[in-house]
Amino acid sequence: MLSKEEILKRLKSEGQRMTRIKTEIIDIFVGEEKFIDANELYKKLDTKADISTIYRNLESLVELELLEYIYEEGKRLYRLHRENDHVHYIVCELCGDKKEIDYCPFEHLRSNIEGYQIKDHKFELSGVCKSCDSKTKK
Ligand SMILES: [Zn+2]
Ligand SMILES: [Zn+2]
Incomplete structure (x- = not known):
């Protein structure tokens, strides 16, 4: 599984600006085993951001293959991308x-x-x- 260091390195090499909210999102996913949706993520965040900012961050992390998602009952659930145990x-x-x-x-x-x-x-x-x-x- 990706470590926080690897994720930060990857974001930096992609020229991504590290915002406080992005750092916090990454921290949450690093410590989370299950798939979670944007609302659960929202509840866990200390920094208050609107849900559209959260979605934007989630999408960019998916694009960079740092997160993966499943789609369930009309909701996307996210988790850290797993490199080796492929799915x-x-x-x-x-x-x-x-x-x-x-x-x-x-x-x-x-x-x-x-x-x-x-x-x-x-x-x-x-x-x-x-x-x-x-x-x-x-
Ligand atoms: Zn169906
Ligand atoms: Zn396979």
């Missing part, structure tokens, strides 16, 4: 609900493409979530 997602085609799945189809394919060192891969499933499924069946 895959399933996304609902109808409402955009996004969940982690505990499965990787590429586990066996670590390094057997000739001439290449595999560094990363992407895999995402799409489907229809339970609540959308029950709505369409009405």
